[in-house]
Amino acid sequence: MTLSVAIYGASGYTGAELIRLLTVHPDVKITALSAESNAGKAMADVFPQFAAYDLPRLTTIADLDLAPVDVLFCALPHGTTQTSLKAALETRPDLKVVDLSADFRLSDPAMYQHWYGHAHQAEALQTEAVYGLTEIHREAIAGARLVGNPGCYTTTALLPLIPLVGAGVIDTDNIVVDAKSGVTGAGRAAKVATLFSEVAEGFHAYSVGNHRHTAELDQELSLAAGVSVAPTFTPHLIPINRAIYATIYVTGDPEAIHATLAERYASEYFVNVLPFGEVPQSRHVRGSNFTRLGVVADRRPGRAIVISTLDNLVKGASGQAVQNMNVMCGLDETTGLKQLALFP
Amino acid sequence: MTLSVAIYGASGYTGAELIRLLTVHPDVKITALSAESNAGKAMADVFPQFAAYDLPRLTTIADLDLAPVDVLFCALPHGTTQTSLKAALETRPDLKVVDLSADFRLSDPAMYQHWYGHAHQAEALQTEAVYGLTEIHREAIAGARLVGNPGCYTTTALLPLIPLVGAGVIDTDNIVVDAKSGVTGAGRAAKVATLFSEVAEGFHAYSVGNHRHTAELDQELSLAAGVSVAPTFTPHLIPINRAIYATIYVTGDPEAIHATLAERYASEYFVNVLPFGEVPQSRHVRGSNFTRLGVVADRRPGRAIVISTLDNLVKGASGQAVQNMNVMCGLDETTGLKQLALFP
Amino acid sequence: MTLSVAIYGASGYTGAELIRLLTVHPDVKITALSAESNAGKAMADVFPQFAAYDLPRLTTIADLDLAPVDVLFCALPHGTTQTSLKAALETRPDLKVVDLSADFRLSDPAMYQHWYGHAHQAEALQTEAVYGLTEIHREAIAGARLVGNPGCYTTTALLPLIPLVGAGVIDTDNIVVDAKSGVTGAGRAAKVATLFSEVAEGFHAYSVGNHRHTAELDQELSLAAGVSVAPTFTPHLIPINRAIYATIYVTGDPEAIHATLAERYASEYFVNVLPFGEVPQSRHVRGSNFTRLGVVADRRPGRAIVISTLDNLVKGASGQAVQNMNVMCGLDETTGLKQLALFP
Amino acid sequence: MTLSVAIYGASGYTGAELIRLLTVHPDVKITALSAESNAGKAMADVFPQFAAYDLPRLTTIADLDLAPVDVLFCALPHGTTQTSLKAALETRPDLKVVDLSADFRLSDPAMYQHWYGHAHQAEALQTEAVYGLTEIHREAIAGARLVGNPGCYTTTALLPLIPLVGAGVIDTDNIVVDAKSGVTGAGRAAKVATLFSEVAEGFHAYSVGNHRHTAELDQELSLAAGVSVAPTFTPHLIPINRAIYATIYVTGDPEAIHATLAERYASEYFVNVLPFGEVPQSRHVRGSNFTRLGVVADRRPGRAIVISTLDNLVKGASGQAVQNMNVMCGLDETTGLKQLALFP
Known part of the structure; x- marks a missing residue:
């Protein structure tokens, strides 16, 4: 076919x-x-x-x-x-x-x-419409006619956070998502703010305090947690083309957090949980449909740092869209998506 | 002379x-x-x-x-x-x-x-030795024979945090410092990890959970607060040459936080506090001895995001060293340091 | 004053x-x-x-x-x-x-x-109007009311080529200027072609064969040579903010070429001729008003490669403009322009 | 199989x-x-x-x-x-x-x-050993036991130049190859010269006048031309990870040059000749096994600029190696190599 x-x-x-x-x-x-x-x-x-x-x-x-x-x-x-x-x-x-x-x-x-x-x-x-976070809503997607593909920031944050709030291993009142994005997320429209000379050799946050994407975060986290969840979320611009890199600060037992994610994603092809204490890099997912997750214990007991990274144009957009198409059409979910990252 | x-x-x-x-x-x-x-x-x-x-x-x-x-x-x-x-x-x-x-x-x-x-x-x-954070320890520096110049990460975090913990306007138990550095901070030693091809087009955190620089942070924050303070601190590598960019998550009244910083640094030449709600960019301090500070209210009441940025080789190292020399030698503190940022 | x-x-x-x-x-x-x-x-x-x-x-x-x-x-x-x-x-x-x-x-x-x-x-x-290539037309500039400041590409090419065609040490019929520019040369107008995502991680030539800037090249080279000179000139875009780097292929005795340039610029503060065989790098002029020139013998006898580099916004534009103001106003020509390059 | x-x-x-x-x-x-x-x-x-x-x-x-x-x-x-x-x-x-x-x-x-x-x-x-420039030595490669895969610079220069010297449409005595490479060409060994901070935000030539790779160029061009050919060749370092971009200055009729290349590569999958006057960009081959060639008339009659670009790690190394394996093993030559460029 x-x-x-x-x-x-x-x-x-x-x-x-x-x-x-x-x-x-x-x-x-x-x-x-x-x-x-x-x-x-x-x-x-x-x-x-x-x-x-x-x-x-x-x-x-x-x-x-x-x-x-x-x-x-x-x-x-x-x-x-x-x-x-x-x-x-x-x-x-x-x-x-x-x-x-x-x-x-x-x-x-x-x-x-x-x-x-x-x-x-x-x-x-x-x-x-079904929310197209494939690993989370796979069954609904399989039966859907219309899938709303998630945003790149939200995919990056939700993949680790949904299992954690769902399992109750983190405090839902004290989640901080410090997120960084490559510039392609801003699209191809001609704007001064995304000219090469304005972006290269520098770094900055934007839409601090109240970004529109938080609505998606809140919807899905509250659904998973069963209570209202509204994390702090700060996007930044990295002077590279592709990546989302989210450093997420949570309250909870670091090893329980790691175990929850490792178990939840053990059989997921595109979501790779690193060994406890290891830190992912965005370059190792560049151009691929993979998400890499790491969990590290903070020096403060009862706090953990969860890191999630993906390519904003692939798993954060078009790759997940193809993954959803595969699910909707009864194909093997990984069809056409097995390319590994382009690194270096 | x-x-x-x-x-x-x-x-x-x-x-x-x-x-x-x-x-x-x-x-x-x-x-x-x-x-x-x-x-x-x-x-x-x-x-x-x-x-x-x-x-x-x-x-x-x-x-x-x-x-x-x-x-x-x-x-x-x-x-x-x-x-x-x-x-x-x-x-x-x-x-x-x-x-x-x-x-x-x-x-x-x-x-x-x-x-x-x-x-x-x-x-x-x-x-x-006197700790050489000029704006904080100016008097002691003026009389010192030996000054220990602060690290680049710590200068970036301490300039906003010391007045805030000193004034008691933030909760000292819930400070998260998400910090990003340009690559020159790693020095000129030949290492695979800082080769161009390993750093360009990607982003990652390192030394997560327990970086050596936290000792400096703790020392100075505890001194200012009068109680023991140990923030969470995560360093990341930005694929650019120069900058430290710290996004700091604190609990407290955003406007009181802004007012505290604006008042504290009103007459400091090298520390510029932006109007409430504005966000600094690292490119606007590049090559200069300035630090730019911004304070934004989080959407969660009683939370604020404080952002601090400087050039790691200037205010984060050699520029502050010259500033300290000026103070130690009785010169005008800004002598030789008035160059503005190289942007674009 | x-x-x-x-x-x-x-x-x-x-x-x-x-x-x-x-x-x-x-x-x-x-x-x-x-x-x-x-x-x-x-x-x-x-x-x-x-x-x-x-x-x-x-x-x-x-x-x-x-x-x-x-x-x-x-x-x-x-x-x-x-x-x-x-x-x-x-x-x-x-x-x-x-x-x-x-x-x-x-x-x-x-x-x-x-x-x-x-x-x-x-x-x-x-x-x-006087053509404002300071080292070449200094006397006329000193007496001028209106100076037309040269373009960045032309300054880079003319500083080495004018003495060489003037001295007759190169063949005026076979000059190739392969030039590369940083992106700030394109200005701050919002255009798709200079968006970060369109420029980063790639390289290309543009306006190949017939760039408007060749008119300036021809005018000044012909004036210096006493015959009509029309070099081949190809501009390229480097994914960095600042630099012009011109690799110039000429026919002539390499050592005579080097000697001509070394002598011509021996007492010029802003034009530095490297020892024979050494190759300049754009990063060593970044943010400064200096031009660095190198001459290397090709493996083909009677051919040389002349390399010239400067910062397009400084010696290629605003720095030379200030240098010209200094000359026009009777100030020391280097006043306010002695900053060295920002490297790294 | x-x-x-x-x-x-x-x-x-x-x-x-x-x-x-x-x-x-x-x-x-x-x-x-x-x-x-x-x-x-x-x-x-x-x-x-x-x-x-x-x-x-x-x-x-x-x-x-x-x-x-x-x-x-x-x-x-x-x-x-x-x-x-x-x-x-x-x-x-x-x-x-x-x-x-x-x-x-x-x-x-x-x-x-x-x-x-x-x-x-x-x-x-x-x-x-057979020289593994696939499009040129395909038959010999098909029968070879040992193939010496060409260098990245030489592949870039030879693909356009071999047909041109073979057809006699350019002067073999006046070829200038101004070549630019991404940093991955330098490999993964830890060296100061390829540290991020030494490479970013700058541009330079190296091994000017006499690079070791010219031996390959000379061997293959002389073979194709039937006379000894020794072009001028200058490599430069572009602060990006992947690309070779060669701007080649030749003497000959631009339209004849274009026609020769268009005809020669009409049926080659991996070598794309652009319409006359169009200029390729390295980003459009990034991560792929394609080479893109452009021919532009210089403003000087009888001179042309030929531009060739490929990804140094793919068509310039590992991709061509796989292409050669396909040929040696009787597979379709494009097997496994049809991915298009990763852009943006």
């Missing part, structure tokens, strides 16, 4: 990364690509690395024929996503859809309204 | 940075430079950027004549420092010395023994 | 670099700064590193009072420069002006029309 | 890159890995990104059983290679060997002696 796959918003970084991954996926054929402002161009005009591979020409969404499509990835910016997907699913109710925007991550319409300042334009779909 | 200045250990990064700063200091003449393994060479053979400036040739310490020297900077590695300085001060008891190693930072001989695994070789000097 | 200095276009990179250099210049007071789109803001709102220094608020050019100004630096984009400076010099015919744009570098109106596609809007000033 | 593959010298960068590529090769099983100084360790102890993949433990060469091995890759340093391979082929004369060192690239024993200062220790093998 070969799946016919279309991508809405192919000319951004997550769209390009989907193509990079899907071109080596044995069960997929990319049959349609949309990109509003680049419609009519070849994908290789926008990302020259695709010149050697035969891809469909970019079209508008309006011109993209969904009829032969089995799976639709949506990598559109926030806002246009909800109306585009509503239309797509009205046309083709049997489509399988993985959405990479933030539009279908929050399950509560009131919460969506709170963070985004307006009512959701496809509320029935919002309610239907 | 022109001060005659000598440097022990001129061929490392902090030695070179001392020379960069001292060549534009109007009241200093560099009269002697030691570098054991490079003795006999010109400084420009080791650091070509000094070719345009007339500097004394490198010698061994044994061959360096201290007779005409007013101020000695010591940038030797840990271990050789204590015996070398003991000898120097026996020869010239009236020398003024600023030591950039870790040898004279801990005032308690027992604590030194604990962290370094052996008794101090110059215990009388250890007791005599 | 303190010179009153104004800057048109203070909020770009060359404007900011002028301020960095002028704040440590002992004979200058910055009295006015223009920035059309940022008028009304403090300079520290645009470049936070200036927070510690007392600078005038940004204004429009229309609101900037030239009456008390002695020296005007113009760092405006191409196009607006010629009309703005024409107006300024009509208001204040006795101003001294250093222009950092390309508007006053070409002396021939026909050549200007050819490369820029329109007639010059201030042709009398174009004819009057 | 599954090939049993062993690697001598698995713990260097080219060894690790071989493993990265071979773990997704469908017809290969890695059965033995040697690494003298790391013998006894798991590969994941040396390169943690391999933790998720089941690999044999590292052994010494002496302990490595060649009996079940079909293909041996040798990634040892120069010097140890020749004796190790001589022994291996005496034990197992039917082995297929791809050597990634410089030991089997020069076919002439006298030339080897000239450049390396001693007689070759396995002269019969030196004579037998």
